Amino acid sequence: xxxxxxxxxxxxxxxxxxxxxxxxxxxxxxxxxxxxxxxxxxxxxxxxxxxxxxxxxxxxxxxxxxxxxxxxxxxxxxxxxxxxxxxxxxxxxxxxxxxxxxxxxxxxxxxxxxxxxxxxxxxxxxxxxxxxxxxxxxxxxxxxxxxxxxxxxxxxxxxxxxxxxxxxxxxxxxxxxxxxxxxxxxxxxxxxxxxxxxxxxxxxxxxxxxxxxxxxxxxxxxxxxxxxxxxxxxx
Numbered sequence: 272x273x274x275x276x277x278x279x280x281x282x283x284x285x286x287x288x289x290x291x292x293x294x295x296x297x298x299x300x301x302x303x304x305x306x307x308x309x310x311x312x313x314x315x316x317x318x319x320x321x322x323x324x325x326x327x328x329x330x331x332x333x334x335x336x337x338x339x340x341x342x343x344x345x346x347x348x349x350x351x352x353x354x355x356x357x358x359x360x361x362x363x364x365x366x367x368x369x370x371x372x373x374x375x376x377x378x379x380x381x382x383x384x385x386x387x388x389x390x391x392x393x394x395x396x397x398x399x400x401x402x403x404x405x406x407x408x409x410x411x412x413x414x415x416x417x418x419x420x421x422x423x424x425x426x427x428x429x430x431x432x433x434x435x436x437x438x439x440x441x442x443x444x445x446x447x448x449x450x451x452x453x454x455x456x457x458x459x460x461x462x463x464x465x466x467x468x469x470x471x472x473x474x475x476x477x478x479x480x481x482x483x484x485x486x487x488x489x490x491x492x493x494x495x496x497x498x499x500x501x502x503x504x505x506x
Contacts, residue, residue: 277301277318309336336506337365339444343504347373347404355502356451358423358443363506366443368419372456372463372497373401379492382476384468387436388418393464393498401500414503421467421479423501424452425487434489435467435479452485456497462490463497 277297293309300306305322337357345353355367378384379392388394397416405413421431422440431437445451454461460483469477469489477489480496490496 277306337504342370343367345369345409346406347401350374350401350404355500356445358445358501361503364414364503365506366501367504368423368443368501369454369499371454372461372499374498375456375461375495376464376498377493377495378464378478382491382493384474384476384478384492387468388466388478391492393418397498397500401498409504412505414505416500416502418464418466418499419501421465421487424465424481430487431467434469434473436470438467449485452481453483454481454497454499461497463499 293312297306297308304320308323337360339357339359341357342354343357345355347353350373353369353371353373355369357365358368359366376393376396378388384391394417397418402410402416420438420440421427421435422438423443424446425431426442427437454463456463462480462482465479465481465487467479469479474489474491476491478492479487479489481499482488
């Protein structure tokens, strides 16, 4: 067996028993010269004489390796270390939302919500500035880097129906608790953008956001609010 060090990082939070089982499995497999790792493992250092394989099981329907409420750790180059929580399943993919804000940005540089979130400065910032910061191995499995909708956070209440452009999302189970809608930025309670623009009858310049108490308001597009990313992770 090689004496060179094999260094593996888990991209999800494991309890002590799960960590112990992972270590034991790796130690036993090293004797054979081939180690099969769970798909949530990230390789840091690999000995030259060791064959590493990643176990990628096939899932059906709503079966995924993540449970609602599972957290993964994400290191964003230039931004820092963050966690994201599994919110919803859709076949072999899972919706994750960051637990805190990763930055503070304008929705648009001009005072307009024309074109909605899809044509916004913030959407371009996500793709051009934030996306390159994700770990290379994660990018292969991430789909649709975005921010949450009002429906995902609050459901479709009367205020939504009167004020905001519609979305097709139901309230996420975890977001029924106010504490899960609250997010920090730089260790302080932060406000963060949602995708929904206000209806033109209300304002042609505003977008919805979540305040520091987990409630909903709207603000002008040139305002600076937190960015709490969301993305789909494919198994």
